[in-house]
Amino acid sequence: MQRHTFSPRPNWKELVEQVGLTFHSPPSGVYWDESAYYELTAKEVDELEAGANTLHQLCIEAAQKVVDNGWWNRLGIPEAAVSSILRSWNEDDFSLYGRFDLAYDGKGPPKLLEYNADTPTALIEAAVAQWFWLQSSFSGLDQFNSIHERLIAAWKQLGSGRIYFSSIREFAEDEQTALYLQDTCHQAGLETTQIFIEDIGWDAQRERFVDLDGVQIERCFKLYPWEWMWHEQFAQYLSQAAVRWIEPAWKMLLSNKGLLPILWELFPGHPNLLPCFDSPAPLAGTFVRKPKLSREGSNITVVEGGRTVESTGGEYGEEGFVYQAVAPCEEFAGNHPVLGVWIIAHEAAGVGIREDTSRITGNQSRFVPHLFYPR
Amino acid sequence: MKRSRNVVLVLSGALASGTLAGCNAPSDPEVWQRIDPNGTYTNNYYVSGAGYYHAGYHGWYPYPCNYFDPNRGYYHGGTWSSTPEPETVNASRPTVSAAREATARAGAVRSGLISRGGFGSSARHAGS
Numbered sequence: 001m002q003r004h005t006f007s008p009r010p011n012w013k014e015l016v017e018q019v020g021l022t023f024h025s026p027p028s029g030v031y032w033d034e035s036a037y038y039e040l041t042a043k044e045v046d047e048l049e050a051g052a053n054t055l056h057q058l059c060i061e062a063a064q065k066v067v068d069n070g071w072w073n074r075l076g077i078p079e080a081a082v083s084s085i086l087r088s089w090n091e092d093d094f095s096l097y098g099r100f101d102l103a104y105d106g107k108g109p110p111k112l113l114e115y116n117a118d119t120p121t122a123l124i125e126a127a128v129a130q131w132f133w134l135q136s137s138f139s140g141l142d143q144f145n146s147i148h149e150r151l152i153a154a155w156k157q158l159g160s161g162r163i164y165f166s167s168i169r170e171f172a173e174d175e176q177t178a179l180y181l182q183d184t185c186h187q188a189g190l191e192t193t194q195i196f197i198e199d200i201g202w203d204a205q206r207e208r209f210v211d212l213d214g215v216q217i218e219r220c221f222k223l224y225p226w227e228w229m230w231h232e233q234f235a236q237y238l239s240q241a242a243v244r245w246i247e248p249a250w251k252m253l254l255s256n257k258g259l260l261p262i263l264w265e266l267f268p269g270h271p272n273l274l275p276c277f278d279s280p281a282p283l284a285g286t287f288v289r290k291p292k293l294s295r296e297g298s299n300i301t302v303v304e305g306g307r308t309v310e311s312t313g314g315e316y317g318e319e320g321f322v323y324q325a326v327a328p329c330e331e332f333a334g335n336h337p338v339l340g341v342w343i344i345a346h347e348a349a350g351v352g353i354r355e356d357t358s359r360i361t362g363n364q365s366r367f368v369p370h371l372f373y374p375r
Numbered sequence: 376m377k378r379s380r381n382v383v384l385v386l387s388g389a390l391a392s393g394t395l396a397g398c399n400a401p402s403d404p405e406v407w408q409r410i411d412p413n414g415t416y417t418n419n420y421y422v423s424g425a426g427y428y429h430a431g432y433h434g435w436y437p438y439p440c441n442y443f444d445p446n447r448g449y450y451h452g453g454t455w456s457s458t459p460e461p462e463t464v465n466a467s468r469p470t471v472s473a474a475r476e477a478t479a480r481a482g483a484v485r486s487g488l489i490s491r492g493g494f495g496s497s498a499r500h501a502g503s
Contacts, residue, residue: 019384116503131382143378168495183386186445192386198495204488213437214424214489224494225503234493255503295503350378 001106003332008034021129023173033366038353040372044106045144051110051272052100052341052348062262063253075258076292076319081230084249093248098343103327109271111327118247118255119225124180126352130369142374145350147342154345155188162191167223169196178223197224221246227293257322258292275325287323291316297362412474417466425477431464434473
């Protein structure tokens with residue numbers, strides 16, 4: 001694994017906007033950064049793919065353990081959510097996607113940092129923008145990226161009918177991500193309708209969620225976290241309404257850093273896992289403290305030798321924290337890359353790399369494209 | 376080979392470049408209104424339960440004027456067409472019957488006790 005500097009395409013902003021990446025340059029700087037790229041080897045791509053597939057299976061096994069033992073408190077899951085989780089788990093409700101964040105430098109096996117299994121973003125960048133970057137910059141080379149066609153294939157599993165696509169208003173990244181997924185669903189041959197999450201209605205007479213025209217919503221992709229939904233006004237209807245949500249409620253078991261200590265308990269010493277515990281004691285003063293439920297690197301603290309060396313603010317941590325060993329990874333020209341391996345319909349489908357000079361990957365971290373030389 | 380062989384965007388590329396016309400956000404999704412047949416309404420004025428006002432057709436319809444569906448084309452005046460409405464009429468008065476019908480539809484939604492805004496109060500960037 002190597003990092004190379006490279007000349008950005010002169011009209012790169014226009015090019016990435018044309019494929020839906022309109023949020024490439026936030027006020028804080030550049031988010032889409034093609035002034036560099038990562039080169040992987042075919043063997044490293046195999047290792048990432050196999051590691052992600054293995055981790056997904058481990059997570060499913062760990063989730064089953066949570067269900068069997070009723071460890072809802074360990075994950076900070078509200079009691080009201082349990083029946084919906086169990087129903088969706090037992091009926092194996094359709095899951096479209098998720099993204100593992102892995103620590104990896106090519107020197108050792110990829111290590112799980114967390115699983116964004118409910119509302120992962122950085123999807124347009126990974127599936128589309130970096131694919132077009134490869135075509136225009138290194139057209140003969142390859143990329144670990146079959147995300148787009150896997151998404152279309154996954155939607156086809158749902159047959160026919162209408163899927164609603166929902167995100168919050170006025171967040172370009174979320175709107176564009178939901179729109180991109182709507183695009184792939186449309187290409188799979190299903191009917192699609194956009195609705196903002198705030199516009200979803202509850203019809204008390206018919207006891208169903210409805211769209212702006214009062215039509216029943218039966219299947220809805222939501223780019224909105226389950227843990228928020230369960231604390232909002234309409235939470236009271238979630239268990240009784242017959243909506244099939246995408247992602248399903250059972251993904252609350254995976255998209256939760258409370259699962260990390262459980263994974264380590266079940267599979268101690270596994271090469272794709274970092275030691276992780278419910279308390280800092282076993283880690284001898286050097287660890288990363290993470291909220292069980294948080295987003296975009298918020299409320300993370302890096303402690304070395306008992307001393308806090310980096311931390312981020314935020315509003316998370318109410319459900320408690322986990323304590324994870326520090327991943328032993330090399331820097332690349334002063335940057336710390338995190339490899340986001342996409343799982344589509346339960347299989348690894350591609351990678352997007354974000355990097356930061358901080359060891360904590362947050363919403364300001366840059367997305368850098370990648371390639372590899374085919375065998 | 377571990378890459379997509381062909382990435383094609385049908386909806387999202389079009390929207391990013393601004394070619395999906397007529398998909399305005401609802402003007403006022405929450406408020407139930409009695410529609411005034413003597414009032415003037417702009418094209419795509421939205422009334423919850425009634426739909427979008429098509430100024431050229433003096434009535435309310437379920438989709439915005441010139442809403443584009445790749446399978447069906449452009450929507451205007453209650454039908455799908457291969458070409459968009461030129462939108463030469465920016466505002467107009469509804470017919471009496473259209474106003475009455477739209478008021479009834481909006482009222483039906485209201486009396487059905489449809490409430491909105493029950494999700495989204497935690498609104499921040501929701502991705503991870």
